[in-house]
Amino acid sequence: MSNVQIKRPERWSVPFSESMTEEDVEYVLQMPLFAEGMIDPEQFGKRISLAGILKNDASLLKCHQGEIIVREGEWGNSAFFLLSGSVSVAVQRGNDSLPAEILGRSNIRQKSFIDILKQLWNGHRQVESRDLEKYSAESPSSRTTKEGTRVYLQDISIALDLEKSATINAVDFFGEQSALGRIERTATVIAAGDCELLEIRWQGIRDMMSKAPWLKLQIESRFRMYGLQRFLQASPYFEHLLPTEDRTPEDVERRNALFQNVLDDADFRSYGSYDKVEKFTKLVESGTASNLVHEPLIAKEGDYLEGVYLIRSGVARVSHQAGHKHRTVSYLTPGQAFGVNEMIEGWKTSRHADLRYSLRAVGYVNVIFIPARNFEQAVLNELMAREQSHSTFPDHLSSKSSDEIGQIDSGLLEFLVERRFVNGTATMVIDLDRCTRCDDCVKACATTHDNNPRFLRHGPIYDKYMVANACMHCADPVCMIQCPTGAIHRSMQGGEVVINDTTCIGCSACANNCPYDAIRMVHIRDEQGDLIFPTASESGTSAPVSLTPLTKATKCDLCAEQITGPACQQACPHDALVRLNLGTSETAAEWFNR
Amino acid sequence: MRALTRRRTINVCLTLLVAFVLIGAAWIVKNTLVETHFLTGWFFFVTIIFLAAYNLRKAFPFLPLGTSAQWLQVHIYAGLLSFVLFLIHIDYELPNGFLESFLASVYLVVFGSGLVGLYMSRTFPKRLTDLGEEVIFEQIPVVRNNIQTDVEDAILECTEEIHNSEIPMFYRNEIYPFIMRRPDRWSHFVYGYSRYWRPLQKKLSDAKRLFDEEELNALAKVEIRLSRKHQLDTQETLQFALKVWLFIHIPATYSLLTFTALHVVLVQVWSGGAL
Numbered sequence: 001m002s003n004v005q006i007k008r009p010e011r012w013s014v015p016f017s018e019s020m021t022e023e024d025v026e027y028v029l030q031m032p033l034f035a036e037g038m039i040d041p042e043q044f045g046k047r048i049s050l051a052g053i054l055k056n057d058a059s060l061l062k063c064h065q066g067e068i069i070v071r072e073g074e075w076g077n078s079a080f081f082l083l084s085g086s087v088s089v090a091v092q093r094g095n096d097s098l099p100a101e102i103l104g105r106s107n108i109r110q111k112s113f114i115d116i117l118k119q120l121w122n123g124h125r126q127v128e129s130r131d132l133e134k135y136s137a138e139s140p141s142s143r144t145t146k147e148g149t150r151v152y153l154q155d156i157s158i159a160l161d162l163e164k165s166a167t168i169n170a171v172d173f174f175g176e177q178s179a180l181g182r183i184e185r186t187a188t189v190i191a192a193g194d195c196e197l198l199e200i201r202w203q204g205i206r207d208m209m210s211k212a213p214w215l216k217l218q219i220e221s222r223f224r225m226y227g228l229q230r231f232l233q234a235s236p237y238f239e240h241l242l243p244t245e246d247r248t249p250e251d252v253e254r255r256n257a258l259f260q261n262v263l264d265d266a267d268f269r270s271y272g273s274y275d276k277v278e279k280f281t282k283l284v285e286s287g288t289a290s291n292l293v294h295e296p297l298i299a300k301e302g303d304y305l306e307g308v309y310l311i312r313s314g315v316a317r318v319s320h321q322a323g324h325k326h327r328t329v330s331y332l333t334p335g336q337a338f339g340v341n342e343m344i345e346g347w348k349t350s351r352h353a354d355l356r357y358s359l360r361a362v363g364y365v366n367v368i369f370i371p372a373r374n375f376e377q378a379v380l381n382e383l384m385a386r387e388q389s390h391s392t393f394p395d396h397l398s399s400k401s402s403d404e405i406g407q408i409d410s411g412l413l414e415f416l417v418e419r420r421f422v423n424g425t426a427t428m429v430i431d432l433d434r435c436t437r438c439d440d441c442v443k444a445c446a447t448t449h450d451n452n453p454r455f456l457r458h459g460p461i462y463d464k465y466m467v468a469n470a471c472m473h474c475a476d477p478v479c480m481i482q483c484p485t486g487a488i489h490r491s492m493q494g495g496e497v498v499i500n501d502t503t504c505i506g507c508s509a510c511a512n513n514c515p516y517d518a519i520r521m522v523h524i525r526d527e528q529g530d531l532i533f534p535t536a537s538e539s540g541t542s543a544p545v546s547l548t549p550l551t552k553a554t555k556c557d558l559c560a561e562q563i564t565g566p567a568c569q570q571a572c573p574h575d576a577l578v579r580l581n582l583g584t585s586e587t588a589a590e591w592f593n594r
Numbered sequence: 595m596r597a598l599t600r601r602r603t604i605n606v607c608l609t610l611l612v613a614f615v616l617i618g619a620a621w622i623v624k625n626t627l628v629e630t631h632f633l634t635g636w637f638f639f640v641t642i643i644f645l646a647a648y649n650l651r652k653a654f655p656f657l658p659l660g661t662s663a664q665w666l667q668v669h670i671y672a673g674l675l676s677f678v679l680f681l682i683h684i685d686y687e688l689p690n691g692f693l694e695s696f697l698a699s700v701y702l703v704v705f706g707s708g709l710v711g712l713y714m715s716r717t718f719p720k721r722l723t724d725l726g727e728e729v730i731f732e733q734i735p736v737v738r739n740n741i742q743t744d745v746e747d748a749i750l751e752c753t754e755e756i757h758n759s760e761i762p763m764f765y766r767n768e769i770y771p772f773i774m775r776r777p778d779r780w781s782h783f784v785y786g787y788s789r790y791w792r793p794l795q796k797k798l799s800d801a802k803r804l805f806d807e808e809e810l811n812a813l814a815k816v817e818i819r820l821s822r823k824h825q826l827d828t829q830e831t832l833q834f835a836l837k838v839w840l841f842i843h844i845p846a847t848y849s850l851l852t853f854t855a856l857h858v859v860l861v862q863v864w865s866g867g868a869l
Contacts, residue, residue, distance in 0.1 A: 119656050432723040436715045436836045437731060440662065444655035458730060464723050559656075567655045573666040574715065575598070594597040 017059030057204025085195025407589030424472025444571030
């Protein structure tokens with residue numbers, strides 16, 4: 001038996017920021033947020049003290065005017081407490097957002113037919129060669145400090161339309177909704193002047209909420225006011241409660257009241273470990289991933305149905321007791337609901353219904369729990385009455401299991417859920433019974449991407465299906481967390497996760513965060529094929545300051561610029577390769593059962 | 595009916611319909627005493643050019659010309675129809691001129707290699723999937739080399755740990771030749787296993803009677819690796835076959851195009867009053 005011993009890993013074995021010192025903690029504790037009692041250090045225990053949280057879960061940031069703190073659409077696991085100064089929030093969304101170039105993103109434009117033809121003679125000769133002029137012309141300004149690199153705007157007043165922006169002054173906080181809910185940042189925040197911020201990772205916020213009633217109240221009220229309301233309004237279950245022009249004022253008022261009741265009684269619940277993205281790969285390797293004890297139980301088969309669970313973020317496994325274990329029958333992704341069928345059954349028969357399946361968190365899941373009484377009043381009474389029959393609840397709103405819609409083979413389903421491939425919106429699946437291993441997909445990818453394919457035709461196999469090592473464009477892209485310049489982002493046009501080569505600083509944060517190893521760091525070259533080295537730009541000399549060549553993160557971009565779509569899929573002669581959105585099991589099942 | 599089966603049924607029915615129409619039309623035109631060779635010849639030539647264009651399309655995946663799978667479907671069924679056109683063009687008789695005979699032979703090589711390729715691309719992937727482990731063709735020599743090193747290490751370990759073991763001698767006489775042997779391609783291609791595999795298995799089985807428990811444990815490790823090497827050889831053979839048939843099909847297609855062009859020129863020049 002081995003006698004090797006190591007120290008048991010603890011909550012704070014790896015601090016959020018190495019640069020946070022004891023002096024910083026002392027300094028922060030003197031700030032009004034803590035000194036004036038909003039968050040009282042006395043309320044915290046000795047084991048998880050406030051000073052401990054600040055030392056290990058926080059980072060003190062000093063930002064200067066124009067520095068971008070968070071960007072709309074990016075993912076983050078932290079919230080920001082503004083200790084001094086003020087920040088501007090660009091409240092425009094969607095098409096009115098700040099220009100992509102300002103935020104350090106690429107402005108993806110689909111090529112015109114002429115541009116497509118130009119590729120015939122304009123393609124790079126060398127592998128991963130870059131047009132060096134592009135870097136100097138398009139690079140946004142950035143500052144590097146001990147906390148990392150930040151992109152900043154040269155003139156904030158020009159970039160930001162003051163009429164469409166809001167200001168947050170000290171003492172206040174922002175970013176907590178996306179940190180706790182694991183959803184995209186909904187706005188871009190820029191330092192309006194010199195300011196100090198305390199960035200706290202979600203575990204710290206969670207612990208602080210449990211000891212600071214003021215913070216808990218603030219976060220919960222903001223969540224109900226903004227996050228929950230927006231989520232429920234977007235849910236198809238409640239769309240009939242939204243005001244429309246053809247309704248009478250009384251009807252609108254009645255529906256508003258029903259919606260408000262739902263809003264007041266809905267409960268936000270989180271399950272699973274938030275930031276252990278690498279853990280599931282270890283579980284799979286050790287062969288214990290199918291043992292569902294690793295997945296926190298959200299609702300248990302056979303239990304009394306207390307309400308409906310709406311998935312807000314993450315993926316949940318729906319399983320059924322089979323022998324001594326559980327068989328996966330379906331999985332749920334954001335927007336989908338659990339318990340609706342049982343709720344309808346109970347409502348029709350006027351008897352209480354038990355849950356037919358269990359629901360478990362695969363990784364990290366946020367759910368909105370709607371109590372049965374609210375769901376019956378706001379949804380069943382309204383929709384069933386509207387349809388004039390008890391048997392005509394809208395089909396698209398019913399929850400379906402694989403048994404009911406005869407979809408994906410149960411073993412395949414287990415495989416896809418176990419390895420979290422269901423997180424992918426464009427997962428590359430290859431039917432090995434049709435694939436002749438001709439590598440036309442790889443060649444096509446290389447032809448459209450600097451002569452270097454952005455994926456490996458290799459990966460885990462179940463039966464005749466291989467999930468190749470290519471970016472899946474996850475619904476929950478953890479690769480975006482920690483990118484210091486916002487280079488990796490979701491394209492506003494098609495939603496693909498793409499990397500802006502110009503602003504990528506080659507830090508490897510995205511590659512290290514991707515649990516599927518779908519991002520590769522490559523050395524870049526000039527048109528002659530020579531490696532490119534960093535120069536001391538600030539001193540103005542062109543001599544290399546490092547013997548290590550410049551690296552850039554590369555990954556599949558779903559050929560976002562090509563009018564033909566993904567070249568790999570286009571190039572497969574045998575219909576063996578497909579980019580599947582596994583978020584909707586019905587469309588995936590159609591391909592698997594073709 | 596599943597989507598792929600439905601597609602195949604529709605395509606086969608359409609191809610048969612077009613083939614009957616072509617044969618019927620050629621028969622009618624011929625019976626009206628109109629010269630059909632020029633018409634069918636040009637039809638045939640255009641079809642061959644279109645079939646050959648598929649390879650060109652593969653080189654430019656970014657051009658919006660339809661998916662490669664759509665092209666392949668058309669390529670397969672147009673290729674089958676080309677045989678009907680070929681038969682009509684040669685009047686269902688073997689040509690007797692030198693160039694014509696040569697041209698017909700080259701066409702048959704192209705058509706035949708296409709059929710073989712179609713058969714292999716529809717059956718070999720399943721055989722490869724059944725083998726289990728998936729190794730990229732270019733990496734097979736590396737993996738095989740690793741297996742060889744693993745076997746050697748296991749034998750050396752066994753030599754060091756077990757005194758007077760018979761295993762090294764068995765390795766030298768029986769295992770080493772198998773490990774070093776080039777893949778028995780023909781046998782793997784046709785049967786899916788090497789001619790030398792079963793004899794080796796038999797020798798391994800026989801030899802086990804002579805070994806003690808420690809040696810048997812060592813041999814079991816070696817046997818797993820030998821089985822993997824054998825499976826890798828099958829995989830290499832099948833992947834090689836899936837690649838190599840194109841080295842016959844494509845050059846033969848270009849030869850066919852060249853000589854058909856020559857044939858067209860000669861026919862046009864020497865047609866006399868037939869045109």
